[in-house]
Amino acid sequence: MLKYSTFFETVDDGRVQCVLCPRRCRIGLNRTGSCGTRRNSDGKLEVLTYGRLSAVAVDPIEKKPLSHFLPGTRTFSVGTDGCNLMCPFCQNASLSQCPLSSGYDATVVRQWSPDEVVQVARHHGCDSIAFTYSEPTLATEFALEVAPLAKSKGVRIVYVTNGQVAQKPLEQLCLNLSAANVDLKSFSESVYRTTLKGELGATLNAIEKLVDAGVWVEITTLIVPEMNDSTQELTQIARFIAGVSKDIPWHVSRFHPAFKRMDVPATDTQTIFRAMDIGSSAGLQYIYAGNMPMRQGEDTCCPSCKHVVVARSGFRVIRMETRQSKCPKCGQHIAGVGFP
Numbered sequence: 058m059l060k061y062s063t064f065f066e067t068v069d070d071g072r073v074q075c076v077l078c079p080r081r082c083r084i085g086l087n088r089t090g091s092c093g094t095r096r097n098s099d100g101k102l103e104v105l106t107y108g109r110l111s112a113v114a115v116d117p118i119e120k121k122p123l124s125h126f127l128p129g130t131r132t133f134s135v136g137t138d139g140c141n142l143m144c145p146f147c148q149n150a151s152l153s154q155c156p157l158s159s160g161y162d163a164t165v166v167r168q169w170s171p172d173e174v175v176q177v178a179r180h181h182g183c184d185s186i187a188f189t190y191s192e193p194t195l196a197t198e199f200a201l202e203v204a205p206l207a208k209s210k211g212v213r214i215v216y217v218t219n220g221q222v223a224q225k226p227l228e229q230l231c232l233n234l235s236a237a238n239v240d241l242k243s244f245s246e247s248v249y250r251t252t253l254k255g256e257l258g259a260t261l262n263a264i265e266k267l268v269d270a271g272v273w274v275e276i277t278t279l280i281v282p283e284m285n286d287s288t289q290e291l292t293q294i295a296r297f298i299a300g301v302s303k304d305i306p307w308h309v310s311r312f313h314p315a316f317k318r319m320d321v322p323a324t325d326t327q328t329i330f331r332a333m334d335i336g337s338s339a340g341l342q343y344i345y346a347g348n349m350p351m352r353q354g355e356d357t358c359c360p361s362c363k364h365v366v367v368a369r370s371g372f373r374v375i376r377m378e379t380r381q382s383k384c385p386k387c388g389q390h391i392a393g394v395g396f397p
C-alpha cells in the first residue's frame with residue numbers, strides 16, 4: 058500500500074523537504090531521507106514503513122516505562138523500523154538502525170491497518186496502544202490514523218519517544234496522545250549533535266509542549282558511563298525536569314553494553330543511586346531506577362510520608378493502595394492518570 062506523508066514541502070529540481078523532524082532532509086528523486094524510512098517518489102514523500110509493524114506485544118504499561126499512567130493495565134506495544142537518531146549505545150539497534158544498515162525492505166514486514174491495530178488491542182484487553190521499540194515519530198502518519206479509531210473505543214495512545222519531532226507534527230501529537238515517555242539522553246548540545254546526530258533543543262521543546270498540552274509525560278535517562286554520568290550533567294537534567302513540573306516521574310536507567318558500545322561497562326549501580334539523590338535534591342517527587350539487577354526503585358512512594366502506595370516487581374503491580382489518587386496514610390495526592 059502506497060502511503061504519502063503529509064509532512065513535506067516541495068523544494069526544487071524535483072527534490073522534497075521532509076518536515077517531520079528537525080533534520081529537515083532535502084531528498085532527491087528516488088532517494089530516501091537520512092532515517093531511511095521516507096522516499097521521494099515522483100515528487101511526493103512516500104512513507105515506506107507505513108503500518109508495517111516489525112514488533113508487536115502485549116505489555117504491562119509499566120514496561121514502557123510509565124509508572125503513573127493507568128498503572129497495572131496492559132498496553133498493546135507496536136513499532137515500525139527506523140530512528141532519526143544514531144545513538145551508538147542503542148539498546149534496540151536491530152529495529153532502530155536497520156533501514157540504514159541494509160536499506161528498508163517493506164516486503165518482509167506485514168502491513169497492518171489502523172483499524173486492525175485497535176481491534177487487536179481491544180481483543181487483548183489493552184487500555185492503550187504504545188508506539189514504542191524504535192522511534193514513533195517516524196510512524197506519526199500511521200499513529201494519527203490509529204488515534205481517532207482508538208479514542209472511539211476508549212483506547213488511549215502512548216508514545217515512547219526521543220522527542221526529535223518538528224513543531225507541526227508535534228502540535229498534532231499534542232492533540233492525540235494521552236501519555237508519553239520521552240528520552241532525555243543528555244543535557245549537552247554537543248553530545249546530541251555529534252554523538253546522537255540530533256538536537257537537544259527539540260527534545261526539551263517536545264517535553265514542554267506535551268506537558269503544556271495536558272499529555273501525561275514521564276522522562277527516561279539512560280545513564281551511559283562517561284557520556285552523561287557527571288553530577289553536573291545529571292543535575293542539569295533533573296533541574297530542567299523540575300522546572301517543567303516536579304510531578305514528572307524521572308526514570309534513571311542502567312546502560313548495558315550494546316551496539317557500538319560493547320566495550321563500555323554497564324552503569325555502576327551506585328551511579329544510579331547518585332542520580333536518584335540528585336533528582337530528589339532538585340525537588341523531583343517520583344524517581345525510578347531502571348534495568349537494575351534486583352528489585353529496587355520500581356515502587357511508587359508517597360512524596361510526603363514515603364509510604365509505598367504502589368508496589369511492583371518485574372513491571373507487574375503487586376499492590377496498589379491509593380484511594381482517590383491519594384496516599385492512604387497521609388492523604389497526599391499522587392500525580393498521574395488512572396490511580397484508583
Ligand code: SF4
Pocket residue numbers: 075076077078079080081082089090091092093094095141195
Ligand atoms: S523523518 Fe527521516 S526523512 Fe524526515 S527529516 Fe527526519 S530523518 Fe529526514
